[in-house]
Amino acid sequence: MCESVLICNFFQILGVDVGTRYFIRGLDAEGNAANYVETEQITQFESGACSFVQTRGSIPLFWSQRPNLKYKPVPLLNPSADHRGGFALHLDKERVYYGEHVLINLIDQKGPEKILGDRYTETVSTVGLTDNFLRYEPFDFHKECSKMRWERLSILTGKLKGDQDKFGFFSVRSKDAQIDTEQKGVFRTNCIDSLDRTNVVQSLLARRSLQAQCERYEILSPGERIESFTGMEQVFKNVWADNADACSVQYAGTGALKTDFTRTGKRSALGVLKDGFNSAVRYYKNNFADGFRQDSIDLFLGNYVVDPNEGISKPSPLETHRDWRFMAVSLVLLIFW
Numbered sequence: 001m002c003e004s005v006l007i008c009n010f011f012q013i014l015g016v017d018v019g020t021r022y023f024i025r026g027l028d029a030e031g032n033a034a035n036y037v038e039t040e041q042i043t044q045f046e047s048g049a050c051s052f053v054q055t056r057g058s059i060p061l062f063w064s065q066r067p068n069l070k071y072k073p074v075p076l077l078n079p080s081a082d083h084r085g086g087f088a089l090h091l092d093k094e095r096v097y098y099g100e101h102v103l104i105n106l107i108d109q110k111g112p113e114k115i116l117g118d119r120y121t122e123t124v125s126t127v128g129l130t131d132n133f134l135r136y137e138p139f140d141f142h143k144e145c146s147k148m149r150w151e152r153l154s155i156l157t158g159k160l161k162g163d164q165d166k167f168g169f170f171s172v173r174s175k176d177a178q179i180d181t182e183q184k185g186v187f188r189t190n191c192i193d194s195l196d197r198t199n200v201v202q203s204l205l206a207r208r209s210l211q212a213q214c215e216r217y218e219i220l221s222p223g224e225r226i227e228s229f230t231g232m233e234q235v236f237k238n239v240w241a242d243n244a245d246a247c248s249v250q251y252a253g254t255g256a257l258k259t260d261f262t263r264t265g266k267r268s269a270l271g272v273l274k275d276g277f278n279s280a281v282r283y284y285k286n287n288f289a290d291g292f293r294q295d296s297i298d299l300f301l302g303n304y305v306v307d308p309n310e311g312i313s314k315p316s317p318l319e320t321h322r323d324w325r326f327m328a329v330s331l332v333l334l335i336f337w
Contacts, residue, residue, distance in 0.1 A: 004045075004046060005043065005044070005045055005214070005219060005232055006043065006044035006045075007041070007042075007043050007044075007210070007232070007235050007236055007239055008041075008042050008044075008239065009039060009040070009041050009042075009239050009240065009242075009243045010039070010040045010042065011037050011038065011039040011040070011243060011246065011247060012037070012038050013035075013036065013037055013250070014036045014037065014038055014055075017032040017033060017034045017036070018034075018297060018301060019034065019294050019297050019298070020251065020252075020253070020286070020290035020293050020294045020297070021035075021193060021251050021252045021253070021282070021286055021290065022065050022066055022067045022073065022286050022290065023066070023067075023290060023291065023294040024058075024294070025058055025063055025064050025065050025075070026058050026059060026060070026061050026062050026063040026064065027058075027060055027061060027062055027086045027087075027089075027090060029086075030089070031060075031086055031089030031090040031092070031093060032090070033057035033058045033060050033090060034057070034058035035056070035057060035058050035193070035194050035195075035251050036055070036056070036057035036058070037055065037056050037057065037194075037247055038053060038054075038055050039053070039054050039055070039056070039202065039243060040052070040053045041053075041054075041206045041209065041210070041239075043210060043213050043214075045174075045217050045219060046174065047173065047174055047175075047217050048171055048172055048173045048174050048180070048217055049171070049172055049174070050169050050170065050171045050172075050209075050213040050216075050217075051169060051170040051171075051183070052169045052170075052183065052205075052206060052209040052210075052213075053098070053170075053183060053186055054186060054187050054188075054189065054202050054205060054206070055094075055098070055186055055187070055188045055189075056188065056189050056190060056194045056198045056202065056247075057188065057190060057194055058190065058194055059105070059107070059116050059120055059190050059192075060086065060087050060090040060091070060120075061077065061081075061083045061086065061087065061116065061119055061120060061123065062077065062078040062081035062082075062083055062086055063075055063076060063077045063078060063116060064076050064078070065192075067286050067287045067290070067291075069287055071283060072112065074112045075112060075113065075115065075116055075192070077115060077116070077119055083119060083123050084123055084126060084127050087123045087124070087127055088127050091127075091134065094186075094188065095133060098185065098186040099133065099184055099185050099186070100133045100134070100166075100167065100184060100185030100186070101133060101134050101135070101185060101186060101187075101188055102134075102135045102136075102137055102160065102163045102185070102186075102187050102188070103124065103134065103135070103136045103137065103188050103190075104137050104139065104156075104160070104187055104188065104189040104190070104201060105117065105120055105121075105136070105137070105138045105139070105190060106139055106140075106141040106189065106190065106191040106197045106198060106201060107140075107141075107190070107191055107192050108140055108141075108142055108143065108192075109138065109140040109143065110140075110143070113192055116192075117138065121136070121138060124136040135163065137156070137159060137160065139155075139156045139159075139201075141191065141197045141200075141201075142197075144156075148267050150261060150266070150267055153200070153201070153204060156201065156204075157204050157205070157208065160187070160205065161208075163185070163187075164187075164205060164208060164209070166184065166185065167183055167184050167185035167186065167187075168181050168182070168183055168184055168212075169181060169183050169209050169212065169213060170182055170183045171213065171216065171217075180216075181216075187202075187205055189201055189202055193251070193252060195244070195247060195248045195251060195252060195256055195257075196244070196248070196256050196257040196258045197258070199240065199243065199244035199247065199256055199258070199259075199262065200258055200261060200262060202240075203237075203240035203244075203262050206236075206240065207226065207236065210226060210236060211225065211226055214226065237262060237263050237264070237265070238263060240262050241256075241259045241262040241263040244256035244258075244259050244262060245259065252282050252285075252286070253281065253282055253285035253286065253289070253290065254278040254281045254282050254285070255278060256278075257275040257278055257279070258271070258275065259271070260272075260274070
């Protein structure tokens, strides 16, 4: 390979259901998903440029998971909501922008997350599979990759290979700005937060797309792999690890978990320790800081409008009684942190 290659990622938060990790989950009344992000990997060659788009977002049902001092609050489905209608509304919007879809669901198929997975599977089967534009692919990430068996992610990527070959990528030639190919579909990936597990899988799909792009523009000779070129390999890994951190900071308050795998291609003891530290910071922020941050976001976006009579003839939201447990735990963490 003698031609220079530029790799970069752009992500944008779409929709209006914007906020922090435990305060914004699922769908709103208009079918907008929380933490809904479009990520576009752009690759620039001397002879052309390519783009590969993926999306991520909260499980498209009506559910919540409010902080309650537990490490992992139990997710709750809204029993009176029209989940099928909300899901259909969300997918109708998706279809307009992206065409065909593969929905990749990475949540646990046992434990507290199971209730979401079961309802998601049921909803997809009754709403979305009436034509060829939608396919659903559940994959229990934690179960399949337990005990550091991250090579088992190849099971998932193997199942997605045919879809990715069909979707392709966008490409344009430099010399005449002629479009060579167009992307015909998109992968929508989620886990419970649509952050850590999601980013790992998205980076694997992006790697496979980059390989195909380099082969199309003859950057790589037949039989050559991206892994053979240390410079490009390292840039690709860092781009996706940085993308993971950027998405995670705005939603969960810390860098992403599992980025040691994204940066190096394998899990490490140091990476596990770093994940533990970030998880502890997330716990504190999610329980004691994100409420204020969510209020600020809602005020800034106009989702909450201040009533001039608040605190006079109407109660002020700032006067909400706070349980003593929140203050006690917060004080202990502040003293011993």
